[in-house]
Amino acid sequence: MPAHLKFFYGPMDCGKSTLALQIDHNHARQGRSGLILTRYDRSGGPTITTRVGLTHDAIEVTDELDLCRLVRENWSAGRRVDYVIVDEAGFLNPEHVDQLAELVDEYHVDVYCFGLATDFRSLLLPGAKRLIELADEISAIQVEVLCWCGRSGQQNARVVDGRVVREGDTVVVADTVHGSRSVHYQVLCRAHYRSGELGPEPVGEQLTLD
Numbered sequence: 001m002p003a004h005l006k007f008f009y010g011p012m013d014c015g016k017s018t019l020a021l022q023i024d025h026n027h028a029r030q031g032r033s034g035l036i037l038t039r040y041d042r043s044g045g046p047t048i049t050t051r052v053g054l055t056h057d058a059i060e061v062t063d064e065l066d067l068c069r070l071v072r073e074n075w076s077a078g079r080r081v082d083y084v085i086v087d088e089a090g091f092l093n094p095e096h097v098d099q100l101a102e103l104v105d106e107y108h109v110d111v112y113c114f115g116l117a118t119d120f121r122s123l124l125l126p127g128a129k130r131l132i133e134l135a136d137e138i139s140a141i142q143v144e145v146l147c148w149c150g151r152s153g154q155q156n157a158r159v160v161d162g163r164v165v166r167e168g169d170t171v172v173v174a175d176t177v178h179g180s181r182s183v184h185y186q187v188l189c190r191a192h193y194r195s196g197e198l199g200p201e202p203v204g205e206q207l208t209l210d
Contacts, residue, residue, distance in 0.1 A: 003104045007089065007131040009117040010141035011187045012156050016114040017048050019141065020087045021056055023112055027083055034083035035074065037061050039091040039127075040171050048087045061092060067099040071109060083110040090115035091171060092127030101134045120158035120185070121166050122193065145187050148199030153187035157198075164188075164196040 010016055020036075027034055038048050038058040046060040059070070071081045084103060086092065092113075103109040113135070117128045124132070132138060145153040157164045158172065160183050172183060186198060 089113035
């Protein structure tokens with residue numbers, strides 16, 4: 001069977017990281033061996049973390065990392081690589097995505113990417129843009145995330161000191177829990193992203209998936 005480059009995307013809290021680890025589990029059960037990569041995980045380290053408490057060690061994708069060379073080095077060391085899973089793939093450089101496409105086309109390695117499509121300004125992230133251009137399959141994750149008003153959440157708002165901001169660095173690692181830091185992220189519908197209305201404070205701890 002030919003290899004494929006697949007991109008699964010959705011807003012925060014829709015279960016992207018959980019699905020990434022589930023796919024790794026499913027492949028491993030069939031005797032396949034893969035690499036798990038991440039870029040700017042919320043933990044701040046080379047780990048995939050999820051809201052439901054799942055964690056998995058991962059390789060941090062740096063600007064300098066050549067993903068084709070990484071796979072070849074594993075092969076040279078006698079380790080099989082049948083597939084590659086990349087979490088937070090929206091934050092990849094376009095060059096990383098080109099390397100992933102090369103792994104699929106030239107080395108017949110399956111690649112599964114998971115991440116946000118847009119940043120806090122509602123603009124396509126560089127890795128997501130290149131994945132949309134190159135991926136064999138693009139799938140929106142079907143776990144619905146709601147805005148505080150009950151409408152479908154689409155926008156990943158950055159909230160600083162209680163206000164939606166639309167300027168700043170593309171990457172600021174923060175949580176999605178209200179009040180956990182001076183900076184957090186909140187999923188909003190388009191209308192409330194545009195107006196900046198954050199709704200009432202949540203009551204109690206709510207379980208979310210990411």
